[in-house]
Amino acid sequence: MPPDPHPWASRLESLHAEVWTRLIRGVHDRRAAARHPTLATVALDGSPQARTVVLRAADRASATLRVYTDAQSAKMDELQAHPHAALHVWDSGAHLQIRLAARVSVRTGDEVAGLWAQLPEAARLSFGCTPASGQPIPDALAYRKVPDPAVFAVLELRLQAMDIVHLGPQHRRARYARADGWAGVWCAP
Ligand SMILES: Cc1cc2nc3c(=O)[nH]c(=O)nc-3n(C[C@H](O)[C@H](O)[C@H](O)COP(=O)(O)O)c2cc1C
Structure with missing residues (x-):
């Protein structure tokens, strides 16, 4: 038998660590x-909304992520109305589907000035647009990018649950929850 390329997938603890x-x-x-990752929120009309984002921080000890x-x-209005989000990653190298459920806190202004200061100039261009993101414009390029610390927002995602699928010779699925200290349980895939 060839060696198992993903031995970590066979135990709840090592699977969690690999995630x-x-x-x-x-x-x-x-x-x-x-x-x-794909970040999903609930729109004001109750419909799902999903979009690609960049993962900026991940801390296992507190089980928090930052975007x-x-x-x-x-998404800001959506998160104010409904401060929950799902994050999805398909990691093909590890054969892992990662689905995360989080409570989201939004931080702006002085609280995030230090993170703004660390952003390279090119990255700052993603924060600040005239007219504002999502507004209709008469032409595809009828907008200006104006880096503006006043519209820089940090989403702190406090994870509540993880649903992990590993596709191996035998598929495995596990659920982990903050409520039980991330001990995890196996589920039918
Ligand atoms: C590769 C890629 C990375 C992106 N990264 C971010 C990001 O880190 N933060 C963000 O708000 N939008 C990011 N976007 C843009 C979002 O996907 C989305 O278009 C934008 O945030 C507006 O979403 P909303 O109208 O649902 O709020 C990224 C898009 C792509 C294609």
């Missing part, structure tokens, strides 16, 4: 799958 390894890699490695956004984007 965090992959998330943290996303923060530091532009080519990692978790670099660009930056433009405070004028639609």
Whole structure:
């Protein structure tokens, strides 16, 4: 029998640890799958909304993630009305589907001035647009990018639950919850 390429998938604890390894890699490695998760929120009319974001921080000890956004984007109103989000990653190298449920806190202004100061000039261009993100414009390029710390927002995602699927010779699925200290349970895939 060939060696198992993913021995970590056979135990709840090591599977959980591997998920965090992959998330943290996303923060530091532009080519990692978790670099660009899909962030889903609930729109004001109750419909789902999903979009690609960049994962900016991941901390296993507190089970929190961080995403930056433009405070004028639609997701801000959505998060104010319904401060919950789901984050999705398909990491094909690890054969892992990662689905995360989080409570979201939005931080702006002085609270995030230090993070703004650390952003390279090119990255700041993503925060500040005239007219504001999502507004109709008469022509595809009828907008200006104006970096503006006043519209720089940090989304702090406090994870509540993780649903992990590993596709191996035998598929495995596990659920982990903050409520039970991330001990995890196996589920039918
Ligand atoms: C590769 C990629 C990375 C992106 N990263 C971010 C990001 O980190 N934060 C963000 O708010 N939007 C990011 N966007 C843009 C969003 O996908 C989305 O278009 C924008 O935030 C407006 O979404 P909303 O109208 O639902 O708020 C990214 C888009 C792409 C294609």
